[in-house]
Amino acid sequence: MTRDGFRAEEIDTSRPHPARIYDYLLGGKDNYEVDRQAAERLASVAPEARIGVQANRAFMRRAVRHVVGSGVRQILDIGTGLPTSPNVHEIARETAPDVRVAYVDNDPIVKTHADALLGDSSATSIVLADLRDPRAVLDHPDVRRVIDFDEPVALLLVAILHFLSEADEPERVVATLRDALPAGSFLVLSHATGDFADRSGAQAVYNDATATMSLRNRAEVERFFDGFDLVEPGLAQVPFWRPDAPPPPRSAEIGFYGGVARKNG
Known part of the structure; x- marks a missing residue:
C-alpha cells in the first residue's frame, strides 16, 4: 500500500526513531522495544533526559499560548512527533477556537497515529513530508489547505533541527521556511546543545537511530533566528523561557535551548 509516496514496508521498526524515543521518555506507549532500549541508554548517559523532554514539551505549550495570544491563528508544526495530549491544536484552541494547524512529520507511523486522532477536520491536517525538503513542505496541498501564507503563521521547529546534519544545510532549510512567512509571523524553535554538560554519550545513542543528532552551541542556534526578532527573554534554556511554575530540579543541566x-x- 502506498500513501503520500511511502509504502507500509518503508516503516522502519528495526532501528530507534527519535519521535518514538521522545514518546517513551514522555511516558507514552507508541514505541517499540528498540526505542525503549535506546531511551534507557540515553537516560543513563544523560540523567536529565526525561526532565529535559518534559521541559521542552512545557516550553512548547507556553510558546504556543504566547503566539496565539499575540493574534496568530494558524500554526505550521514541522517535526510534530507522536501525538501527546495536549497537542498543539488543543493548546492553541484553549486561547482561540478558530486556530488552524498543519502538522508535518517524516515518519509514516506518526502520520498513522495522527490521522486516527485528528480524523477529518478542515482546521487541521497531518502531512507526511521531510523538513530537509522545505519547498515540498510549503507546497504540499494539505499544508496549503490549512495555511494561508498571506496571513501570519507560527512556524514550530521544536526539537527537530538537531536531527539535521550540516550536510542537510539546516540554515538554508530555515531560511527557505522563513522567506515564505509574511510579516507578523513567529518562529518557535528549540534545539539540543552540549553547552551545559558533555553530551557526546547522548549523541552516540542516536548513531544507530533513523536520524543522528547534531548538538549545537548557543551561537549556532541563534543563527537560525536570522531575519526574526527574538521576544523576551531571548534564547534561553527551555525551563527558563517565561516559566509559569518553578523550574524542576536539575533544570540548569537541561541541554535544550x-x-x-x-x-x-
Whole structure:
C-alpha cells in the first residue's frame, strides 16, 4: 500500500526513531522495544533526559499560548512527533477556537497515529513530508489547505533541527521556511546543545537511530533566528523561557535551548 509516496514496508521498526524515543521518555506507549532500549541508554548517559523532554514539551505549550495570544491563528508544526495530549491544536484552541494547524512529520507511523486522532477536520491536517525538503513542505496541498501564507503563521521547529546534519544545510532549510512567512509571523524553535554538560554519550545513542543528532552551541542556534526578532527573554534554556511554575530540579543541566521570535517588515 502506498500513501503520500511511502509504502507500509518503508516503516522502519528495526532501528530507534527519535519521535518514538521522545514518546517513551514522555511516558507514552507508541514505541517499540528498540526505542525503549535506546531511551534507557540515553537516560543513563544523560540523567536529565526525561526532565529535559518534559521541559521542552512545557516550553512548547507556553510558546504556543504566547503566539496565539499575540493574534496568530494558524500554526505550521514541522517535526510534530507522536501525538501527546495536549497537542498543539488543543493548546492553541484553549486561547482561540478558530486556530488552524498543519502538522508535518517524516515518519509514516506518526502520520498513522495522527490521522486516527485528528480524523477529518478542515482546521487541521497531518502531512507526511521531510523538513530537509522545505519547498515540498510549503507546497504540499494539505499544508496549503490549512495555511494561508498571506496571513501570519507560527512556524514550530521544536526539537527537530538537531536531527539535521550540516550536510542537510539546516540554515538554508530555515531560511527557505522563513522567506515564505509574511510579516507578523513567529518562529518557535528549540534545539539540543552540549553547552551545559558533555553530551557526546547522548549523541552516540542516536548513531544507530533513523536520524543522528547534531548538538549545537548557543551561537549556532541563534543563527537560525536570522531575519526574526527574538521576544523576551531571548534564547534561553527551555525551563527558563517565561516559566509559569518553578523550574524542576536539575533544570540548569537541561541541554535544550528555546526561543520565540517575530518576523517584522
